[in-house]
Every structure is written in C-alpha cells, then in structure tokens.
Amino acid sequence: MIRIAAASAHFGRDLEFDLRRIAKLIDDARRAGARLLVLPDAALGGYLADLRHPDPDALPPALDPDDPLIKRVGELAAEMVVCVGYCEADGTRRYNSAACVSGDGVLGRHRKVHLPAGEIAAYAPGERFDAFDTPVGRVGMLIDYDKTFPESARSLALDGAQIVACLSAWPTSITNRAPRMAQDRQSRLFDLYDCARAAENQVILASSNQTGAMGGMRFLGQAKVVGPGGDILARTWSKAGLAVAEVDVAAEIATARRVLSHLDERRPGSYRGAL
Template sequence: MKAIKVSIAQLSPKLGDKQHNLQLISDAMIKAEKDQADLIVFPELFLTGYSVGESLGQLAETEDGPGMTEVRKLCLEHGIYAAISFPEQGEGKHYYISSALIDNNGDVLGVYRKSHLFDEEKKYFTPGAEFKVIETPLGKIGMMICFDVEFPEIARSLKLQGADMIVIVNANMHPYELQHHIFSRARAMENEIPIIICNRLGIEGDLDFCGDSMVIDATGEILLQMKQAEGLKTVDMPIDQQLDPKMSYTANRRADLYSKLVERF
C-alpha cells in the first residue's frame, strides 16, 4: 500500500509579522525534515495571520513576492513539499485568500484561491473561480481552504477530477470546531479520499482559533489528531488503501438526478 509522510504544523502566527511567521515556517520544516516528511501543511493565511483585511495593501503579495520566495527557498533547502497560505495580490485591486503548493525544488506547482468566503472575508477578498487538482509525484492533490469544507460539492468535484488526496488549510475558530471536525471526516468518507486539514491556534481580536488539525484516511479513520496541542506532528497517510467495493460512492452516483444542485434559487 502506497503511503506518504505528512506533517501538520498547528501553530499560532503573529498578525502582520511575516518575519516572525517565516521563522515559524523554517523551524517547522527543520522538524518535518527530521521526521522524513514528504509534505508539510500550514494553516490558512499563515504567512501574515488571518485578520489582514485592512492591511492588504501592505501585506498581500504574489507567489513570487518576498515572503513566498523565502518559503520556496526553505522547501528547496529541506527537500519538502509544502502547502502554504497567503493573501494574494491579484489583478487590479483584487485580493485572494490563496494556498500555494510548492515542491521540494522550490517551484510553485499551483495556487488555489478560496472559492467560498466566510463572513467578513467578503469585504476584503474576491472569491476564486476554479477548483484545483495539482499533479505531483506524491499523487494528485486537491486544494481547499477552511469554509470550503462545509460545501460537499467541492470535495466531490476534486474527487471527480482525479484527486488522490485533499489538503485543507484552515483558520477555523470557536464556536465552529464541531462543524469542521464532522465535515472533514464526512468529506473523506463520502468521497473515499484521504483528507489533511491543518488549523491554527491563538487569538486575534475576538477570534479564538480552535485547532483540531487532523489527517484522515479514505474510510474516515483519524490517523492523526492534534486537538489543542501546539507544534508539528507527522504521520504516514495511505493514498491507495483497499476500500469496500460495495460502497464505491463515485461509481454509484446518479448524476442524471442531480440537476437541482446547479440551479440558482
């Protein structure tokens, strides 16, 4: 059974302080390299902290910006793939909550822009318009960000596009910890696909981030659960495990009956 080693960095970034957060990223990659991890995943908007709406003009950057360039150098230095989230400067005055997948040579393989914006994110960010599956030697990686996990259509679409696993970068806060715990396991089970969900800790203003990062296999079994522990943990995650042939949810779909799902109400 093929498996990859996955590291989850459940940490507390400092709002607006890229240098501090880059040091956290560097320290986490050092530990992940010692654990012989293939892939390390960081939380949503980890490069800058979450509540950056009023400061996007100063903090947002492209995938080739100074902060992201430093992350890319770290991936090359430590020989590791990374999913890192940042506020992306887009075309014109558009900003996106984005997650970049960087390979062990420091190359950006793809950038996913969060498609389902939560609450006040809509005041500052533009929603993305494309679901992303990125082909890598580790497998085909589908990308999601936080609130996306609450919409089953996204994970199903990634599965139908051939994803072997789904990586979710999170900045989920109390009182919504139960939703993401249940939804991430459900997305794994209903699509028979492993899920990596990395949330953060810490407080920003009124927001108290709730952790509970997990690695979940294609049957919904939790392989790694960090609960409220701060730090980095690594686990082997199978990506071609034996599944119950009686389930085969994708094969048993009745797409001819689902037209209501794409109607506007």
C-alpha cells in the same frame, strides 16, 4: 508509503516571524519523515482580526503570487511538498489564497471560493477547484470555509485528487462561544467536515489550522490527517504541533473503494445542480 503532516500553529502580521516559524515547522516535519506538510491558512501574514467588521486599514499584507517569500518557502521545502496560505494581491483585488510548493517551484494554487460574511469585505472569491500533480500524488486544496460545501472536495476528487489539503484559520464560534473549546459548536463542525469530506470522497485529507488568538478571535487548532474511511489517523487536538501519519495513499484509497466506490456510483442525472 508516505508520511503526511498537518500543522497547528499561530501566525500574525510579522512576515519575517512567520517565515521563521514556517522554517521550524518544515524542519520538524522533515525530522518526522514527512514528505507533505500542510500549513494553515494565512501562514504568511496572519488572518483577519475581526470577521464581523474587518478593519480595512488592518488587513493582512497582500503578496504577489510570485513574491520572494513564497519562493523562499519553496526553497525551504526542498524535496518536500508544502502547502501554505497567504493573502494574494491581484491588481486592486485581494484573495485568500494557498500555494503548494517544493524546491522545484509552485506545483499548484487555489483561491478560496466560499467566503463567510466578513471575508466578503476583505477578499474577492475564487472561481475554481483544480487538482494538480505533485511528487506525493495528485493533490487538491481547500481553504477553511470551502470544506463546509461537499461540492468543493467532490470537485477535487472528480479531478483525480488522492489527497485533499485543507488549510484553515478556523475560529471558535463568534456568536455563541462555549466556556470550553472542546464544547464549542465550531470545534465539533471542524472535525465533522474533515471526516465527512474524506469519507464521502474516499480520499486522504490533511487538515491544518491556526492556534492562539487574533483580535477577538480564538483559533481551534485540531490539525489532523484523515483516512479514506473517515477515520482520524493523527491529530494535534487544540495544541500547536504536527499531526503526522504514515499512509500508503494508493492502497488505502483502493481498499476503501474496493466494494463501494462513491465516485463511480454517483447518479448525476438525479441531482439538482450538483456534481
């Protein structure tokens, strides 16, 4: 059995403040007995302030993949496994990226593949979905819009991922904002994608998200841990905090796949350009 935690929290441009908040969340997760903590997208440096017309002079700070701040998150993680989002610098290109770290260093990386319209002006797209081994099992990462596409999580599941970590900075609808967050179209879709991606691949999914506001955007929160049947095991709703669930990962997945094993029962030859 392991405890998995997914965080809802706000992060901005002040990297030192972000690091202090990350340290607090790691401490809270450790006190809750968590061995895996999934932090939101852009936890180091904050997300874009405007998705429709990003200001090129107000983008998140771009960090080298081996930046001391990422190393510091690993040191804070120590015996835990922590997934953290940041803006990655690679020459003149920027990527919306995530690193999975522990006290032993970087265990895995992901560059966001699917970019919504506004992000194309700020980031280059990644090209791959790869799972990797960690002390809590085989893990794969998605960054917010990635989970809209079933192929993303399916690629990770086919690569052996038992746990899919979804790091998000997912806002309410920009074009049709509802008077109440619970009624917002994006709020419904955020939960729908989380549950669907877990159920269709029969994996554990840990979904983090930002809270609060940046520029004209208001973030949903709604961090959660989802079981391989698509059932929500723990959630924060719209508030900041940790969703923590205790899961026997291997046993839960084996039970879910005992009669109907979705990955084994695929018919790839019948699909058009799909996995």
